[in-house]
Structure formats: structure tokens, C-alpha cells
Amino acid sequence: MSNKINKVAITGGTHGNELTGVYLINKYKKNPDLVKRDSFKTLFMHTNVGAMKKCTRYVDKDLNRTFIKKDLVNDALYSYEDVLAKSINLKLGPKGAEKTAVDFIIDLHSTTSDMGLSIVIDNDNRLTWQVAAYLKEMEPDLHIFRWRGDTKEVSFVNSITKDGFAIEVGPIPQGVLRADLFFKTEKLVAHTLDFFEKYNRGDLHKVYETIEIYDHIKLLDFPRDKSGELNATVHPNLQDNGYYKLTKGDPLFITLEGEVINYEEEKDVYALFINEAAYYEKGFAMCLTEKKVIKI
Numbered sequence: 617m618s619n620k621i622n623k624v625a626i627t628g629g630t631h632g633n634e635l636t637g638v639y640l641i642n643k644y645k646k647n648p649d650l651v652k653r654d655s656f657k658t659l660f661m662h663t664n665v666g667a668m669k670k671c672t673r674y675v676d677k678d679l680n681r682t683f684i685k686k687d688l689v690n691d692a693l694y695s696y697e698d699v700l701a702k703s704i705n706l707k708l709g710p711k712g713a714e715k716t717a718v719d720f721i722i723d724l725h726s727t728t729s730d731m732g733l734s735i736v737i738d739n740d741n742r743l744t745w746q747v748a749a750y751l752k753e754m755e756p757d758l759h760i761f762r763w764r765g766d767t768k769e770v771s772f773v774n775s776i777t778k779d780g781f782a783i784e785v786g787p788i789p790q791g792v793l794r795a796d797l798f799f800k801t802e803k804l805v806a807h808t809l810d811f812f813e814k815y816n817r818g819d820l821h822k823v824y825e826t827i828e829i830y831d832h833i834k835l836l837d838f839p840r841d842k843s844g845e846l847n848a849t850v851h852p853n854l855q856d857n858g859y860y861k862l863t864k865g866d867p868l869f870i871t872l873e874g875e876v877i878n879y880e881e882e883k884d885v886y887a888l889f890i891n892e893a894a895y896y897e898k899g900f901a902m903c904l905t906e907k908k909v910i911k912i
């Protein structure tokens with residue numbers, strides 16, 4: 617953790633219907649001084665402009681599952697997002713290089729589920745976790761979720777660089793700009809940039825040793841019938857109730873006939889990304905996690 621940070625990228629519109637990131641980048645375009653710091657350069661950009669125009673998550677496929685090293689150099693892949701991922705990879709990466717064009721990526725997202733102010737981390741790098749601990753100190757309401765993925769290789773935009781994370785805030789319906797969470801996201805980005813400024817100047821008089829996280833256990837699908845259609849949905853206890861603690865015997869799902877399906881595992885878990893609209897097509901009703909304190 618001794619190298620200086622030279623360049624940070626803020627990316628928004630990775631999912632074209634998540635307007636917090638789309639409009640925050642618009643705001644930075646009008647007021648670049650907001651993200652200017654003396655000791656490093658900040659680059660900000662819209663990622664999936666095609667999806668933004670249509671106000672959809674993506675055009676052909678989920679851009680935030682497209683940054684797979686071998687695919688980024690595969691000329692036979694030419695969907696809208698495959699081509700886009702290659703150009704973004706060249707601008708910010710390339711992924712896997714010892715020295716990437718930027719040192720850290722902050723990718724902006726929102727979710728329809730009640731995630732409050734959260735960051736999603738998919739790497740084990742010390743710098744990323746030091747930033748996370750600093751953010752938690754600045755914003756005690758922040759939740760930190762360690763994602764273990766739905767793809768073999770982490771394929772998020774922020775996986776182009778070794779260090780980085782996604783900001784997830786919600787609940788926000790798709791295609792909606794919500795003021796309170798917009799300003800919270802903006803503040804979190806500003807804190808992140810302030811961290812790098814202090815880091816570069818040697819003004820961080822503290823090394824964080826531990827952090828409380830929600831650690832990915834598994835993704836849980838809806839109960840489905842033989843044809844794959846949902847025959848139950850999330851129980852009302854969990855709806856709009858992010859980071860819900862589930863104990864054996866607690867209601868989990870409810871069938872369309874009103875029959876309650878309970879959580880039957882022995883281990884207490886915390887549910888998040890509950891009933892996220894974008895995850896219906898992926899086959900996830902929620903993510904189950906373990907709350908723990910880890911050494912960083």
C-alpha cells in the first residue's frame with residue numbers, strides 16, 4: 617500500500633436504468649471541480665450509453681458481467697456490450713495488467729431492494745479494504761457486502777482494476793432519480809476521493825485493522841414450478857427490509873395461494889438484495905450472507 621494513486625475513475629450508467637449514476641456523472645460533467653483533487657486525476661464517464669438511451673439495464677447483455685479476461689480479447693464476440701466492454705477495458709485497464717490506466721474504479725449502481733447505502737467489494741486487496749473502513753467511519757450507516765459472485769471470474773466493471781468497488785444504493789425503482797440517495801451517493805464518492813488525497817499526502821494517520829461485513833454465502837432463487845414459473849414470492853416480512861436476519865422457522869417465501877414457506881436451515885443469515893427487479897432474469901430472489909468482522 618505504498619504506491620501513490622495517480623488516477624481514479626468514476627463510472628455511471630453501467631446499467632442504463634439506474635439513474636443515480638447516470639445523473640451524478642452528468643453533474644460532474646457540469647461541475648468537474650467537484651471531483652478534482654490536487655494529488656491525482658479523476659476521470660468520470662458514462663459506461664453503457666446505449667442502454668441509458670433506452671433506459672434499460674442493457675442492450676444485448678449485462679455489461680456488469682462482461683469483463684471476463686478471455687472475452688475481452690475475443691474478436692468473435694461482437695454484441696453491443698461485448699464491443700463496449702473491450703473499449704472500456706482499453707480506456708481503464710486493461711484488466712489483469714500489472715499497471716492499468718487507472719488505479720481505482722468506483723462504479724455507481726442503484727437497486728430496487730432496500731440496501732440503504734452499501735458498497736459491494738469483490739477483491740481482497742488491502743487498499744480497497746482500507747478505503748471501505750474509512751468510508752464506514754465517515755458514514756456509519758454504510759453496509760459493506762463482500763460479493764463472491766454469480767460468475768466464475770468476477771466480471772464487474774470495477775474488476776478491470778485490482779482495486780475498486782461498486783456503490784449500491786436503494787430502494788430506487790428502475791428509471792427513477794431519487795434525491796436522498798442521490799446525495800448520499802455523491803457524498804460517498806467525495807469521501808472516497810478525500811481518502812486518496814489524504815493517502816497520497818501521507819495524512820492518513822491510521823491503519824484500519826478490522827471491518828464489519830456481510831459476507832456472501834449464496835444466492836437463493838424463488839420457488840418455481842416445473843415449467844420454471846414462480847409459484848411464490850418473497851414473504852412480506854422481508855419485503856423492503858434489507859439485511860433481514862433469518863433464523864430457522866422464519867417466513868421466507870409465500871405462495872400465490874398464501875402458503876408460507878419458512879427458512880429451514882440451522883444457520884442464522886442476513887438477507888440482502890431482497891426481491892431485486894434485475895435479478896428475476898438471473899434467478900435470484902435474494903442473497904444470503906453472514907455478518908462478521910474480518911481482519912483487513
Ligand SMILES: [Zn+2]
Nearest residue numbers: 631634725726
Ligand atoms: Zn446496477
